[in-house]
Amino acid sequence: MSTGSGTKRHIFITGGASGIGRAVAIYFAARGWFITVTDVNATGLEETLALIEGDAKHSHQLDVRDRDAWDVALNSANHAAGGRIDVMFNNAGIGTGGAIAQLEKAEIDACLDINLRGVLYGAQAVYPYLQKTAPSSALVNTASAAGITGGSGMSVYSATKFAVRGIAESLDAEWAPDGIKVSSICPSFIETPLLDGTGHRGENEQIRNRVLEAGLEITPVEEVAKTVWDAVHGDDVHYLVGKTAKRINFAKRWMPGRVRKQQRDASSLLGGN
Known part of the structure; x- marks a missing residue:
């Protein structure tokens, strides 16, 4: 669905049906940008569009695992926005948790395909559009x-997020001659519906409860949206979101042995694998 076009700057967002993607769409729209939101959830996309005032908005149902679908979605968005895409927010992702020995193949494949393959496909597909702007x-x-330090039960998810940080560093160098900025954002626990899930297979307790019991911060989703804005207009490669992410980054850099011990102790308390 599209409801307008023009010469406004244009951001293409994956995972835009809820959570971080929706917050970023609202944030950029409020600052005069044309917004394209994509997701596999068509109902959620319509709900996101309804929250954005004006007609400088467009939605397209997209499964980021489908490379050919990327070309269709980007072409549609480019046309709707008057022939330009200025920013790609590669945001679609899923969580998966549990002991590696207990994860099913389908769970591993889905996390790798969406969180990693989807990011690579998106970067490859959007490159010619970003070249033009x-x-x-x-x-x-x-x-x-989880891309800064890994923890027990997080091997697959952490692998994808470490990889996303590496992709940002590689493309920052590769696309520098084109003048295209590339960055990653690293949120910790963000106030989104994902906190209402369990995160680990075989567990019933919500992530939200475990985070609060551990005394950790839950960051408002609007802070992530502001960080994406800062990334678009700044010059860093990695952006940390929330106090927890900043503490983890500091400890991993300066006290790696302590971080390792904490992760092992936490695993023991949870019963290991």
Whole structure:
């Protein structure tokens, strides 16, 4: 669905049906941008569009695992926005948790395909569009604090998020001659519906309860949206979101042995694998 076109700067958002993607869409729209939101959830996309005032908005149902679908979605968005895409927010992702020995193949494949393959496909597909709007264009990828340090039961998810940070660093160098900015954002625990899930297979307790019991911060989703804005207009490669992510990054850099011990102790308390 599209409801307008023009010469406004244009951000293409994956995972835009809820959570971080929706918050970023609202944030950029409020600052005069044309918004394209994509997701596999068509109902959620319509709900996101309804929250954005005006007609400078467009939605397209997209499964980021489908490389050919990327070309269709980007072409549609480019046309709707008057022939330009200035920013890609590669945000679509899923969580998966549990002991590696207990994860099913389908769970591993889905996490790798959406969180990693989807990011690579998106970067590859959007490159010619960002070339045209450079040097003010940007690719922003959603990583995670789980991409700074791994923890028990997080091997697959952490692998994808470490990879997303590596992709940002590689493309920052590769696309520098084109004038395209590339970065990753690393949120910790963000106030989104994902906190209402369990995170780990075989567990019934919500992530939200475990985070609060541990005394950790839950960051408002609007802070992530502001960080994406800062990434588009700044010059860093990695952006940390929330106090927890910043503490983890500091500890991993300066006290790696302590972080390792904490992760092992936490695993023991949870019963290990």
